[in-house]
Amino acid sequence: MNGSAGAIEGCYWQADRETREVSPALSGDIKVDVAVIGGGFTGLAAAYHLKAADPGLEIAILEAETAGFGASGRNAGFVMTLFGASVSLMKALHGKERVRQAHQYMVSAIAALEAMIGKHAIDCDYERTGFLKIATAPAYISRIQDEIELFQSLGIEDFEWLDRDQLAARIRSPVFLGASWEPGCGLLNPVKWLDALRRLACANGARLFEGTRVTEVQRENSLYRLTCDHGTVSAEKLVFATNAYTHLIPGMRSKQLPAFSYIVVTEPLSDNQRAEIGWAGREGIEDGLNFMHYYRLTQDDRILAGGGPGFIPFAGRMNNDACPKAWSHLERFIGETFPPLRGIRIAHRWGGAFSVTLNSTPQIGTLHGGSAIYSVGCTGHGVAMTHMNGRIIRDLVLGRNTELTDLWFVNRRSLPFPPEPFRAIGAKSVMAAMALDDWWCDRRREQQ
Template identity: 65%
Template sequence: MAAETHLRADNYWDRSKVTRAPGRKIDCDVSVDVAIVGAGYTGLSTAYHLKAADPSLNVAVLESETVGYGASGRNAGFVMTLFGASLGLMKTLHGAEKVRAAHAHMERSIAALETMLEEHALDCDYQRSGFLKVATTPRYAARIRDEIATLEALGIHGHQWIGPEELSARVHSPTYLGAMVEPGCGLINPRKWVDGLAGVAQSAGAKIYENSPVKNVRREGGRFRLESNGATVTAEKVVFASNGYTHLIPGMRLKQLPAFVFIVVTEPLSEAQRASIGWAGREGVEDGRNFMHFYRLTPDNRLLMGGGPGFVPLGGRMNHDTHPAAWRHLEEFIATTFPGLAGIKIAHRWGGAFSVTADSTPQIGTLHGGAAAYSVGCTGHGVALAHMNGRILRDLILDKKTDLTDLWFVNRRSLPLPPEPIGSLGAKAVTAAMALDDWWCDRGATQP
């Protein structure tokens, strides 16, 4: 146990970093048309789509660390249709019509991701392998079946309930009672996807500055002045694509909170281990908990297991990439879910922050009369969405009214988060209620 506290975060996806001309560190004053803060899916997609729309624009992306340092290089690679925290919450908060529009937008986002991969010949190990939301107790089974009924009632089709036998023919686990199948979802190598976006943005002529944290943004004489590494970037327009770190930027403190989630990846499975779990379709799998577990096979046949206990740090502090207790939980959860894998060696462990708004709904907005734009709150569902948000940010920055800028979550009215420490204490109360609900639903689990 003592050794466990010394475990270091070691992201499996970093092994597949693709070779790309490294971004230079900013070390002298520059003047650009558009400065973008953050080199994840959102920032890089915005940069590419701006340059594609108007090659004469001078576009610079400033990244604190290196491309994909944030959630974009750390996630599980589920390409999903879920918008915001959960279907039930979105329907309660926003009503049927907006949920329908959001779902259609997510399907469009997946299609747009697939088109980007194809048009730019990006090899990101992408597969449209489908998604399974599995029930592990009768209470979760009832909830998941209700969710399918809600989707149907909304006119959102294509989700199907399968019982334990049919599910067992796909993935073998003694804990499963059934699942919702959603065939339109996929899995991607998130690291290759973010590196791919960086490559196309650079090829289109956008400049990427790495190791260039933006410490301050001021507006003077109708232009923005961004300070980084002692240099000043002067820009006509600014995009904040800083996601779970946005609260650290002066003036943006109450836009969102970071929430941390953790992942482990095993050694490659032996043939016997692989046979013990089935999973020929290689679907992405999630369970029905609020603190859901999400898992998949990697292209080299390791099991990636993520989720379970996560947390919102007090005061929005970002130094939480390691979490031995969460990693231990995931290791135990592997053994419970797949007894044939009990004792398998964990080769990689890491964690990262996603972004949550006050109502757990994604938000894209403009500031300074449209001279600046931001995107926050993709929660844990931004792999397809964040790339699409780049197209929305492009239209906002170019001051174009399009079907994308007309989407209801763009420039929507929303409450700011309360100031600290009330914000993170409030979030802790909500997460405690969610954990209690999970405990209630877990009672009566079918244990192996």
């Protein structure tokens, strides 16, 4: 695996971390019931739920770098209901009923996350701020209103349209034309959430091995044999919780590809700056572009802004965490969105990879008759989803047929990505079409 070592130093959440526990690397040969590859939200949640369901299970979590090294330690911390890349794409691909089921799944994922925080008194700066999807050009007004109407036609009343004035009463920007308001969403500090999951999974008896890269997966006599740098693991069941790195594991190349997203965080806003832009409700915000921008306040009142033009590397190369062009774009974006903040100092810059499947739909699948489970394609919306996915993985590992394992995105037949260079040509064509659409909509905004 060509990792992206040294990539997360710029990350605000990592800098804000007070202490970090370190688990030893695997040394020697061990045998467990379940081996989990990947120590992000998915792997830790799966291990936590498995141990809670069956305390007798021997579980090893094998993490190549440190827990949270992937997207889990670098995301924006939006706890949201968006499933897959976009509502309109999900409807076009899977139909209205599946959009309804996916939304209900995400609502239950947020409820499960909040219940977990409450049950274990987890300090992860969780705030039920709600979520605004903002229209910054006329084309986005109708698209966002269509989404609200779609949900209403499905009996879902979780979204409300705010017109320009209603929105301005919450947050002021000359480019905001209206928004969809979804009160059921929240924000958290992803690294504090990650550290809590890690503690709870380990307290339940799962064993975490950091600095333990799995370099080979073999299957002999119904047992998996995983080769790591300084040891091996034999296991009856295997969970690939490797997200955007999954393609680097031999045999898993075509399941997903990594897409990079970049983030900047400003210095803390002064009281005057806060007063000028409003934002008393601290809502999480996204805009309506295909290459959406997402932004929020941190606990100490900095603006975290991410997104904009994304990047899909050739052959899934993972050494793309730094992107000065994307960071400059975000810096300009903050000034254009909030003119009183033009020129504000950027204190943190980083990037990371999320996982995309061929049809941009999250997928939990099984291999070898259910002995191995993988989870890919949470896109940039995996914070709440991964926690619930951990329960699906639990049920699949335990061989239970439940409402969760019956969900339409579990064990769905999916098309594999083609090999390079066709993959790159396809990805570039789709991204070019998305960028053209964004340019067209923004051009109409400029002509207003």
